[in-house]
Amino acid sequence: MTEEQIRQAVLSGLAEIAPEADPEEIGPRENLREELDIDSYDFLNLLIGLNEKLGVEIPEEDYEKLVTLENLVSYLVLRLV
Amino acid sequence: MGEFIMPSLGADMKTGILVAWRVGAGDHVRHGEIIAEVETDKGLFEVEVFEDGVVERILVQPGPEKMPVGTVLATIRAEAEVAEPPTGEATPAKPRLKISPAARKRAAECQVDPATLQGSGQQGAITLADVERAAEGEAPAEPLPQKAPDDFRAGMRRSIAAAMSRSNREIPHYYLETEIDMSRALAWLKEENARRSIKERLLPAVLLIKAVAKALERVPELNGRWHEERLQIKKEMHIAFAVALRQGGLITPAIHQVDRKSLDQLRDDLSDLIARTRAGRLRASEMTDATITVTSLGDLGVETVYGVIYPPQVAIVGLGRIVERPWAERGLLGVRPIMRATLAADHRATDGHHGARFLEALSRALEEPEKL
Numbered sequence: 395m396t397e398e399q400i401r402q403a404v405l406s407g408l409a410e411i412a413p414e415a416d417p418e419e420i421g422p423r424e425n426l427r428e429e430l431d432i433d434s435y436d437f438l439n440l441l442i443g444l445n446e447k448l449g450v451e452i453p454e455e456d457y458e459k460l461v462t463l464e465n466l467v468s469y470l471v472l473r474l475v
Numbered sequence: 476m477g478e479f480i481m482p483s484l485g486a487d488m489k490t491g492i493l494v495a496w497r498v499g500a501g502d503h504v505r506h507g508e509i510i511a512e513v514e515t516d517k518g519l520f521e522v523e524v525f526e527d528g529v530v531e532r533i534l535v536q537p538g539p540e541k542m543p544v545g546t547v548l549a550t551i552r553a554e555a556e557v558a559e560p561p562t563g564e565a566t567p568a569k570p571r572l573k574i575s576p577a578a579r580k581r582a583a584e585c586q587v588d589p590a591t592l593q594g595s596g597q598q599g600a601i602t603l604a605d606v607e608r609a610a611e612g613e614a615p616a617e618p619l620p621q622k623a624p625d626d627f628r629a630g631m632r633r634s635i636a637a638a639m640s641r642s643n644r645e646i647p648h649y650y651l652e653t654e655i656d657m658s659r660a661l662a663w664l665k666e667e668n669a670r671r672s673i674k675e676r677l678l679p680a681v682l683l684i685k686a687v688a689k690a691l692e693r694v695p696e697l698n699g700r701w702h703e704e705r706l707q708i709k710k711e712m713h714i715a716f717a718v719a720l721r722q723g724g725l726i727t728p729a730i731h732q733v734d735r736k737s738l739d740q741l742r743d744d745l746s747d748l749i750a751r752t753r754a755g756r757l758r759a760s761e762m763t764d765a766t767i768t769v770t771s772l773g774d775l776g777v778e779t780v781y782g783v784i785y786p787p788q789v790a791i792v793g794l795g796r797i798v799e800r801p802w803a804e805r806g807l808l809g810v811r812p813i814m815r816a817t818l819a820a821d822h823r824a825t826d827g828h829h830g831a832r833f834l835e836a837l838s839r840a841l842e843e844p845e846k847l
Contacts, residue, residue: 414722431721433774434678435749445673454668454676 400448400470404463407443411436422464450474477526477551483544484515484762487637490541491515493548502530504551511548513759516630517726522759528553538593574601585610631724642783646701647822650781653834655841657797657812663844679797680716680771681742685847687769687792688712688733690836696825697790697818697833698766706789706824715765715785716745718752726752727785729765738847773797779815789824792837793817 405417412430420429427437441452450473452460460466481491494512498504510524531550535542542548574582574589578601582589587609594601660682668676691698691712699708712734715727728751730736730744751757767788772780773796780793795815802811816837818830840847 412721433719435680435746438673438676438678442673451673454665 395448395474397467397471397475400474401467403444403447404466404470407440407447410443411440420463422467423462425461426463426466427461444470448474477528477553478547479510479524479549479551481542481544481546481548482513482522482759482763484513484520484759485517485634485638487634487641488515488544490543492539492541493535493537494519495537496533496549497521498530500530500533504528504530509758516634517762518631518755518757520757520759520762524551526551526553536594540594578603578606581606581610635725638785639783642786646784646786648784648819649822649827649830650817650819651827651830651834652779652815652817653838654800655814655816655838656802657814657841660841660844661797661812675739675742677738677742678745679773681738681745682841682844682847683771683794684714684716684730684733684745684769685736685738685741686837686840687714687767689840689847690833691767692734693836694825694829694833696829697820699789699824700766700787701789701821701824702787709766711764711766713764713766715768715788716748717768717770718749721753726757727765727768727770728752728757728761731760731764767792769794771795773814779817781817782819784819784821789821790830790833791819793819 408415408417408420408426408430411432415430420426426432430436432440437457441457445451448470450470452469456469460469481493484491492514494514496511497509498511504510504524505527506525507523509521510530511522513520513522528551531552533549535546535548574594579589581587581603582592582601585606587606589601589606592601592605592609594605660679664677664679664682671677695708696706698712699706701707711732713729713731714733715729717725717727719725728748730741730748733741736744748757748761765785765788768782768785768791770780770782770791771794773794776796778795778798780795782791782793784791793816795817797812797814799810800813802809802813816834818834820830
């Protein structure tokens with residue numbers, strides 16, 4: 395699994411929970427929750443989606459580390475690559 | 476003979492559009508089965524039928540016209556009743572066309588088949604003008620237009636405005652507030668979720684809704700309807716939960732029988748409800764059955780929410796963000812995660828004593844999360 399594949403999975407997951415937004419336009423260091431108006435329900439759905447796409451289980455205590463796109467991708471790369 | 480009418484899907488709803496039938500004349504229907512799709516300012520809803528029987532006659536065809544609440548859309552015969560004498564056709568009776576005598580005569584003269592026309596008259600009736608248009612070879616009536624997102628949002632805003640204005644005008648609200656120590660609830664959730672795979676994890680909202688149901692067991696006067704100058708306490712607890720739509724607008728669909736469901740069932744129901752709310756696929760009963768509403772703006776960082784009651788309910792619970800605060804207990808100072816909970820209630824139905832007891836019961840329910 396490459397970093398690019400992970401990034402694509404994340405972008406696709408974001409598109410699912412925020413269908414009206416264009417994930418390609420999100421800056422890597424922008425606060426995802428604010429930029430996309432995501433609530434805790436959406437965020438959980440995003441993680442469930444990533445679990446289905448990438449097979450990764452993210453524990454609750456790690457949620458707060460996942461603020462930006464960059465955070466999310468790096469975190470997943472560490473766990474998967 | 477029962478009548479299936481255009482339902483009222485909210486306090487302020489006056490008209491609805493019949494979008495589609497899910498059954499036809501001659502079909503058997505059971506209580507709770509979805510019989511039609513209706514569109515209002517708030518979106519598309521699946522409407523259930525509340526009796527067992529056979530659809531006798533479809534009186535109104537789907538169309539773009541807004542029909543007043545109460546319009547008879549179909550007749551339903553209870554199983555035990557005798558069927559109407561057959562019309563002489565071997566196949567199930569064709570739905571009777573609503574067409575004026577003048578229009579019917581003109582249609583015959585012009586050799587236009589009225590069954591192919593979209594009626595523009597009252598309740599979808601075919602008018603003389605419709606027949607004339609068809610006779611002149613004009614294009615057939617357009618299919619139901621997809622509401623542009625802006626129209627839809629404007630319509631929803633109007634709906635909300637009407638309901639909230641009415642609430643403010645008619646209901647004498649009183650407000651109470653309390654702070655709830657969420658440390659035990661959060662600790663319990665953390666432990667539970669650590670053991671669960673991601674699909675099974677509980678969001679705090681699930682705990683909160685269940686706790687509201689528990690508190691209502693103590694103060695049932697807040698779970699009811701104001702109707703005909705008096706309070707009607709309801710046994711069932713159908714708790715409406717405020718769901719924000721992704722691009723503006725708010726809908727409060729109800730979760731049925733909250734007191735009878737486990738936390739896992741509530742999690743699944745809440746998830747399903749939010750998804751269907753955002754996709755515009757709610758059921759009519761989810762819009763009309765709520766006995767109380769909970770509005771939680773904690774995610775957005777708001778600490779205190781003072782709600783506006785949705786008539787004919789008599790209360791609304793507001794839950795804010797959980798914040799770490801200094802907390803004194805038995806002379807010692809510590810820091811606890813605190814949530815502000817408010818109650819706005821109808822002073823015709825209850826008074827501050829009821830409200831205070833409810834908030835106290837809510838607080839205690841959240842201090843014993845393992846019992847929820």
